[in-house]
Amino acid sequence: MDTKEAQIYRAKLAEQAERYDDMVTAMSAVANTATGDLTDEERNLLSVAYKNVVGARRSAWRIIKSLEQKEEKAKDEDKRVLAENYRKTVEKELTEKCQEVLGLIDTLFNLAEKTEPKVFYLKMKGDYYRYLVEIHQSEVPGEKSKEYKELEDKSREAYKNAQTQAKELPSTHPIKLGLALNFSVFYYEIAGNPKEACKLAEEAFDDAISELDSVQEDSYKDSTLIMQLLRDNLTLWKQEPEEPEDQGGD
Numbered sequence: 001m002d003t004k005e006a007q008i009y010r011a012k013l014a015e016q017a018e019r020y021d022d023m024v025t026a027m028s029a030v031a032n033t034a035t036g037d038l039t040d041e042e043r044n045l046l047s048v049a050y051k052n053v054v055g056a057r058r059s060a061w062r063i064i065k066s067l068e069q070k071e072e073k074a075k076d077e078d079k080r081v082l083a084e085n086y087r088k089t090v091e092k093e094l095t096e097k098c099q100e101v102l103g104l105i106d107t108l109f110n111l112a113e114k115t116e117p118k119v120f121y122l123k124m125k126g127d128y129y130r131y132l133v134e135i136h137q138s139e140v141p142g143e144k145s146k147e148y149k150e151l152e153d154k155s156r157e158a159y160k161n162a163q164t165q166a167k168e169l170p171s172t173h174p175i176k177l178g179l180a181l182n183f184s185v186f187y188y189e190i191a192g193n194p195k196e197a198c199k200l201a202e203e204a205f206d207d208a209i210s211e212l213d214s215v216q217e218d219s220y221k222d223s224t225l226i227m228q229l230l231r232d233n234l235t236l237w238k239q240e241p242e243e244p245e246d247q248g249g250d
Contacts, residue, residue, distance in 0.1 A: 004030055011045045020052035024097075031104045037112045043120055050101045050128075051250060057094040058131060064090060091135050098128045115168045116175060122162035123179045126186065127250065129155035133190050152190055159183040171207035172215040174222040180204030181230055182250065188237060198237050205230045 007026045014023035027046040031038065038046065068083035102125060109121040129151050136148040144152070162179050169176045180200055188197035208227055215223050 002029075004033070008042065008045065011049065015045070015048060018052075020049055020056070023049035024053050028100070028104060031108055034108065034111055037114065037117050038108060043117060046104070047120075047124065050097065054094060054097050054101070054128070054131060055250070057090055057097065058134065061087060061090045061094060061135060094135060095132065098132050102128050115165055116173075119162050119166045119169065119175050119179060122158050122165060123175065123182065126155050126158035126162060126179075127182055129158060130182070130186050130190055155186060155190065159186060170211060170214075171204070172211050172219070172223045174219050174226060177204060177208060177223055177226040177230070181226055181233070184230070184233065188233075194237055198234060201230045201234050201237075205234070 007030050011023045011026035011030075014020065014026060023045070027042070027049045030042060031046055064083055064087045068080055068087055071077075071080040071083055105121050105125050105128070109118060109125075112118045112121060133148055133151040133155060136145055136151060159179065159182070163183070166173075166176045166179055171177075181204075184197045184201040184204075186197075187193045187200060205227055208223065212224075
């Protein structure tokens with residue numbers, strides 16, 4: 001059976017079995033055949049699927065890149081070339097998966113009618129362009145390649161559009177807080193702007209704190225968890241504003 005319900009159940013099975021490529025296959029089929037907005041559950045399953053598939057490749061890329069640099073310092077050209085080639089293989093996979101989900105996001109955004117899913121998709125768009133930016137770092141410190149700048153602009157634009165849409169959501173809404181978390185990470189890691197990163201994170205945290213008493217019970221845990229991540233980042237960034245590392249956020 002290949003009904004929508006069957007694909008969703010396959011995705012849930014794959015998630016439990018930690019077979020995220022299978023989960024992506026199932027949820028991309030659901031997304032590609034959608035005629036209206038996805039449900040909250042369907043959106044979350046799609047997000048979890050791609051987050052894990054792309055996340056594994058991001059992690060692999062960082063490790064291989066580090067080993068490549070290690071061999072370069074050791075002046076072992078043969079091993080460096082092997083590491084470089086392997087890194088490029090992972091880069092290709094990562095790029096393909098990011099482009100795949102970005103295509104789905106555009107389709108789903110156009111089907112969305114309510115504010116919440118629109119913010120959700122625009123945030124995802126900013127995230128996946130940010131992941132693409134990460135693998136286009138220039139070999140020359142302080143310089144940005146043409147690809148880096150173009151992807152950086154696309155990521156920033158998506159996040160800003162999400163912020164505009166999110167004005168209608170309460171400050172304690174998990175999606176709005178998650179947007180602030182990831183957009184602030186973008187400013188710190190990608191744009192190299194610690195001041196703007198801190199400003200964005202601090203405003204989101206303070207606004208949410210002031211309305212915490214009115215947060216809905218079903219989202220309290222998610223909201224407070226993201227608020228903790230915002231505060232953790234602020235603490236770190238204010239101590240080490242000139243040393244961007246991979247921060248909380250996804």
